[in-house]
Amino acid sequence: xxxxxxxxxxxxxxxxxxxxxxxxxxxxxxxxxxxxxxxxxxxxxxxxxxxxxxxxxxxxxxxxxxxxxxxxxxxxxxxxxxxxxxxxxxxxxx
Numbered sequence: 305x306x307x308x309x310x311x312x313x314x315x316x317x318x319x320x321x322x323x324x325x326x327x328x329x330x331x332x333x334x335x336x337x338x339x340x341x342x343x344x345x346x347x348x349x350x351x352x353x354x355x356x357x358x359x360x361x362x363x364x365x366x367x368x369x370x371x372x373x374x375x376x377x378x379x380x381x382x383x384x385x386x387x388x389x390x391x392x393x394x395x396x397x398x
Contacts, residue, residue: 306330308390310378311365313341324357324365325382328396332356337396340385349381359396370394 330338
């Protein structure tokens with residue numbers, strides 16, 4: 305089981321809102337965290353590649369809280385992508 309934090313992200317190129325699935329416990333370079341950016345279009349998730357993002361960038365995006373109505377759909381999308389269960393958290397601890 306992996307811990308995940310969800311945040312909203314606006315893509316100025318496609319003019320669409322998307323999501324960042326942040327994996328705070330994954331190993332990453334200093335000042336960065338592991339992320340999977342994705343969008344949900346017509347009920348189907350569209351993923352970008354797993355990569356790293358700057359912590360300051362990630363923290364500048366609006367968090368999606370654990371009790372948000374979108375969480376079940378986001379959890380389902382990420383669990384299918386990583387083929388593992390996730391636990392939604394809201395804080396990064398180091």
